[in-house]
Amino acid sequence: MHAEQMLLILCGGVSDMTLRPVFLLRASSVSALLASTVISAGSLHAAPAKAGKTAHPVQSQPHHKAPRIQQDPEEIRVSAERPLAGGLMKRQHAPEATNSISALAIQQRGAASSPLQIAASLPGVNFGSSDAYGLSVRNNISVRGLDSTEMGWTIEGAPGVDQAYYWPYTETWADNENISDITLIAGTSRINDPVQTASGGEMIESVRDPSHKRGGLVDYSYGSFRGQRIFGRLESGDIGQTGIRVMASYSRTASDNFTGPGRNTRDHADFKLVKEWADRAKTSLFISYSNWNNARLAPFTLAAWEKANKAGDNFSAGTYAGTYIPGQTTNYWKAYVYTRRNVLMSWQNEVSLSDTLRLHVVPYFHWSLVDSPGQTTINSNAFYWGDQKVNPGLSTTSTPAMIHSNQAEYATGVNAYVQYDPTRHNHLIAGYWYDHWNIEQSGGLTPLSANGGSPNATGRYVLRSPLGAIYAGTHFQESSQTNEFYVSDTQGFFGDRVKATFGLKTMLYYxxxxxxxxxxPYHFSSAFTQPMPRFALSWQVNHALQVYLNATTNTRAPVPISTFPTTYSVSTGKVTQAGNPGAKPEYAIGEEIGLRYYGAFHFDMALFNMNLTNHQLVALTYLNGAPVQQAISAGGETIRGVTAEIASKPFHGFSPYANAQYLHTTIDNNLAVNGDLLPTKGKTMVASPKFMANIGVNYTHGPFFANLAFKWVDSQYSTFMNDQSMPAYKTVDLGLGYHLPRISVFTKPTIRLNLSNLSNVSYLSSIASIQTNARPVTGIYGTKIAASTPSYYLSAPFSAMVTVGSEF
Incomplete structure (x- = not known):
């Protein structure tokens, strides 16, 4: 569909500060065609453009006067500018550090890349992965030193986070071909989004709307480590005069681990239905399903990694065992395969009640079934169910077994808000979000057979008592209710050149x-109420220059699965995690001063300051042999720094792009360890590299396109005492592509080659388990605190993937 066919021109929408005609448009898929999409009406609560919305062709729709709500989350302004750096930098207006990647840039990345791998090029994003194809759970992301559990995650207006660990698992949301926009708000969140973990920022993903034209897309990819991927999408186009259009897609991705045994697979399906009533109402239903199996890689200590790196054996000495020998093998790879099934549903509804009043209602549903197993040994003479010694009824006294961490969970909720323009220069948002979440988790055991197999890889046939209770060191049920009320008002002055926003969000969590x-204790509970005020001020100096400042507050509830239940060792009956119902939520107070310039080149810079109390981190640990996440309380922290982003308009086909961040973090308290205090006050916070930079260039000439990206991440501490750190690293990625002429029904055939870690650098990608101190330390009160060893995830080596595909 041609871009000019998709424009719905609405008269009277041109700002007095606009130097060229600007069209108001209800279309989010336009950003895939015009990467100059910009977020409308900068205010603290304005939502970024949904790049998947497409207007009906002008000739097929009767004319209706569009509402004059300038804070409309669905409203996009499109200018005649050409895309910057292949869609890596969009023009922003919201008075907060906001960065986006458009569909154009996403389409040029590796077809199997995960959303987090794509977002790694955004300013201030610290990301590491053990896999080039988005199939590994061995990846971590942090922004301004705050990890993924301290960020809000939304997909199509619904929360995307797994509420057990606050881990996003964005790989289960949508396929890359269906993603229209990825937006990062660093340090805060939109006030009208359903997030309960956004003390460190928010990541927003939008899915393209179905096309008005019947057709589809197919592609096939093949790459290193027997990597393969197929993708197919069908589009109904406009179904008669109903205003309904539908798209559905399926993909399968598979690859071997780059070292050690195991093959990883992911089956995924997306479905989206859109119904429009001219300009007055729109509803869209998005459903996705994933079935993900990951043969995990073992984490490495720094010493083991250095030794293996010198040996040059592709780290094979530190991987899980590829064959099983009864009585000898204690780390068989099949006992560590992570499985996840996931269903996500979002039903977005938008109704214009009048020219000044709009209603948004988004019900959603999220279900997942997870198993994170490991290998252990059952000793019939010393086997415990909680704190009670039992006889599991096995024929031998020592039996190898798979220990599970099974999680069956679901979340339902609704987010509803109104947008109201009482005057031409005043814009109000008021809303309410309700969420109910439930989980049942158990750590049951299944004995291994003579060949290392398990009766059931999801833990269904675990050992049970005569009355049917699961023999385990951990078995609990949790449910939570989140109520959030929010209101925000933006007042414009001097013809809207100056805008002030006041907002308040209040979370009630139980x-x-x-x-x-x-x-x-059989029963446990926790509750808190947290008001979160915010303020922002922006000044549009002229068409090219904007200055803004803000002060925001955000909170994050304690991680449910690793904070409140009590767990036990199955071999000793001792407590491995004492439930802490008195844990307080993390609370963040942040300030930013920012400047944006959009002229001969585009430049965006933000200076930020943040103070955290009850700072909580998540790290890898082993519970009875099963790898799970552990919550760590780190007290207070101060975060300061500056982030900058720059890009130029295309020049002879070249579009350079760069961003960088300087980060200074300080631990504000001494850390409590074993009844003493570790002298950590004034130390640098873990996983907080002082410097990061991305430099890239996009090239487009006729049917040919290419992109080159360089990333540098400084060293980062892995202990609170700063006595061990993960080394700095540099990587280079390269992408090449060519648009072929039409071939029969294939209207836009394309071939592209994506090369990751082009120089094949061996490096550690992220910290797996954070520790207090890597060397023995004497506490403030004289206690000898023993050393503990951090562990790390391996990086993905050089990989290449070729993708051939076309629309039809």
């Missing part, structure tokens, strides 16, 4: 649960 094993 969690309750039961321990289903003998020992600890």
């Amino acid at each position: 969690l309750s649960g039961t321990n289903e094993i003998p020992g600890g």
Whole structure:
């Protein structure tokens, strides 16, 4: 469909500060064609453009006067500018550090790349992965030193986070071909989004709307490590005069681990239905399903990594065992395969009640079934169910077994808000979000067979008592209810050149649960109420220059699965995690001063300051042999720094792009360890590299396109005492592509080659387990605090993937 066919021109929408005609448009898929999409009406609560919305062709729709709501999250302004750096930098207006990647840039990346791998090029994003194809759970992301559990995550207006660990698992949301926009708001979140973890920022993903034209897309990819991917999408086009259009897609991705045994697979399906009533109402239903199996890689200590790196054996000495020998093998790879099934549904509804009043209602549903297993040994003479010693009824006294971490969970909720323009220069948002979440988690055991197999890889046939109770060291049920009320008002002055926004969000959080094993308290609960005020001021100096400042507050509830339940060792019956219902939520107060210039080149810079209390980190640990996430309380922290982004308009086909961040973090408290205090006050926070930079260039000439990206990440501490760090690293990625002429029904055939880690650098990608101190330390009160060893995830080596595909 041609871009000019998609424009719905609405008279009277041109700002007095605009130097060229600007069209108001209800279309989010336009950003895939015109990467100059910009977020409308900068205010603290304005939502970024949804790049998947497409207007009906002008000739097929009767004319209706569009509402004059300038804060409309669905409204996009499109100018005649050409895309900057292949869609890596969009023009922004919101008075907060906001960065986006358009569909154009996403389409040029590797077809199998995960959304987090794509977002790694955004300013201030610290990301590492053990896999080039988005199939590994061995990846971590942080922004301004705050990890993924301290960020809000939304997909199509619904929360995307797994509320057990606050981990996003964005790989299960949508396929790359269906993603129209990825937006990062660093340090805060939009006030009208359903997030409960956004003390460190928010990542927003939008899915393209179905096309008005019937057709589809197919592509096939093949690459290193027997990497393969197929993708197909069908589009109904406009179905008669109903205003309905539908798209559905399926993909399968698979690859071997780059070292050690195991093959990883991911089956994924997306479905989206859109119904429009001219300009007055729109509803869209998005459903996705994923079935993900990951043969995980073992983490490495720094010493083991250095030794393996010198040996040059592709780290094979530190991987899980590829064959099983009864009585000898204690780390068989099949006992560590992570499985995840995931369903996500979002039903977005937007109704214009009048020219000045609009209603948004988004019900959603999220379901997942997870198993994160490991290998252990059952000793019939010393086997515990909670704190009670039992006889599991095995024929041998020592039996190898798979220990599970099964999680069955679901979340339902609705987010509803109104947007109201009482005057031409005043814009109000008021809304309410409700969420109910429930989980049942158990750590049951299944004995391994003579060949290392398990009766059931999802833990269905675990050992049970005569009355049917699961023999385990951990078994609990939790449910939470989140209520959030929010209101925000933006007032414009001097012809809207100056805008001031005042907002308030209040979270009411309640969690309750039961321990289903003998020992600890049967019932536990936690509750808090947290108001979160915010303020922003922006000044549009002229068409090219904007200055803004803001002061925001955000909170994050304690991680449910690793904070409140009580768990036990199955071999000793001792407590491995004492439930802490008194844990307080993390609270963040942040300030920013920013400047944006959009002229001969585009430049965006933000200076930021943030103070955290009850700072909580998440790190890898092993619970009875199963790898799970552990919550760490780190007290207070101060974060300061500056982020800058720059890009030029295309010059002879070349579009250079660069961003950088300087980060200074300080631990504000001494850390409590073993009844003493570790002298950590004034130390640098873990996983917080002082410097990061991305430099890239896009090239487009006729049917040919290419992109080159360089990333540098400084060293980062892995202990609170700053006595061990993960080394700095540099990587280079390259992409090449060519648009072929039409071939029969294939209207836009394309071939592209994506090369990751072009120089094949061996490096550690991220910190797996954070520790207090890597060397023995004497506490402030004289206690000898023993050393503990951090571990790290391996990086993905050089990989290449070729993709051939076309629209039809």
